Amino acid sequence: MNARMNLLGGVVAFVLVVLAMSLFTVDQRQYALVFQLGEVKREIVEPGLHFKVPFVQNVRYFDRRILTLESSDPERFITSEKKNVLVDSFIKWRIVDSKLYYISVSGDEARARTRLTQTVNAGLREEFGKRLVHDVISGERDKIMDQMREKADVDARKIGVQIVDVRLKRVELPEEVSDAVYRRMEAERKRVANELRSEGAAEAEKIRADADRQREVLVAEAYRDAQKIKGEGDAKAAAIYGDAFGKSPEFYAFYRSLEAYRNSFGHKSDILVVEPNSDFFKYMKNVGR
Template sequence: MRKLTLLIPILVIALIGVLSSVFVVDEREKALVLQFGQIKAVKEDPGLSFKIPLIQEVVKYDDRILSLDTETIEVTPSDDRRLVVDAFTRYRISDVVQFRQAVGVGGVRVAEDRLGSILNSQIREVLGADQVTSDTILSEDRRELMNRIRNQARDSARSLGIEVVDVRLKQTNLPEQNLNATFARMRAEREREAADEIARGNEAAQRVRALADRTVVETMSEAEREAQVIRGEADAKRNGIFAEAFGADPEFFAFYRSLQAYEKALQGSNSSMVMTPDSEFFDYLKSDRAAK
């Protein structure tokens, strides 16, 4: 009975020792076995593994692709137009031994701080290079710029045991103090373009009006000319008829013209005429001529 009593604690201690020496490496992780801070083993394959209890410890790192958002920074392209840029990167821990040696016990937090500094430095270097303007950064050519930032950041981050998978610029805006000035300049340019369009429209309208007025004048002149021609031809025909009538019967022609003169002269209810008694105007109203 006494032996059983002593055996139970020994078995419990042994069980605890066995359980504390076993650890599981997930397929999404990599593990380091450390002994007094020194790396003794690297566990990259998933499954059960063993360590010495109380002497060795296990540090696990995520083996998946991780994301990091950088801080917003200001860059100055070659055209001296400042831009506010923030980016994000995808990275993974490619070498856990080198990663541990580079960041120590700080782990991912320290690594991301250093990686963020590397990215900001590369963003300033690439976007501030010669021949890189703000229009280039805001155009479709920014893809090439992002690839350059990724490649340079990848070379710099290799010493941390990190592989930079991708880098993307999320936002590229003007600083707040320059944004209003830019909007005002754009508004002024649009107003100038609108004024130019209005001026060109007015000029075109004046040309159309002048052409229409000239067409009206030419049409009226042509119509007036044709009317004068027709009127002249009618007067010529009328005079021809009068001349023919005068030649056929001069006395009747004189009588007809006198009646027309009376009709034009004697109009109204109180027409008065003053003439000498021997005037020939009323010859056809006298009794002797009327009798004839």
């Protein structure tokens, strides 16, 4: 009885082990290839629970998510004007055909990265060789990335990979070239600044001379007008005085004498030396009149 129970238990355990070895799960983030004696038998792209023949078949998984391939050091490329530029880029890629991917690069991600890097670098070298430094830095940067993605994707499909995106993070001149460019830019800016200063100084002198001329003209015209008005006023005043005093000459003489007395005796310290019988005092002598 015990022997039968042990045998039954062994059979059940063996069946469970075989069943466990026959089942496997595929995550939604993975592809799976089922191999039989080293040969690919099935490609599984749907997630869930799947079966395989135990002891004969084995399963290998591949990541189906978008991966990033980033260059460790900037690459040096030559533009159409024979100038070196340093380019720092990265690639977004993913596996779309796991069977072809395994056949092409044996499922080795390092080999796939090397293949993609070579493809993208060759394409970038070709694109940069057609353009000037200004174009690759700013002018046609987006166009280069779009064309590079399309070209690289065509080659990547041959190994079961899709190129999702190719991006140029940084495009700059080498240090030795940058220094020369910056020095030339600095000299050019100084030259332009000096020209602008010279033009500004000349314009300032012109404005200043014109302002001085206008000031002299305005002062001369104002002085002329003032003298004219003053002359006209003096003439009118003389005419009024003449007309007024001409009506009574005696009163005019009296008024002028009073003005002379006021001017002569305006201060206590004033001294006047004159004969008492002088005409200067005639209105003081003849007060009644």
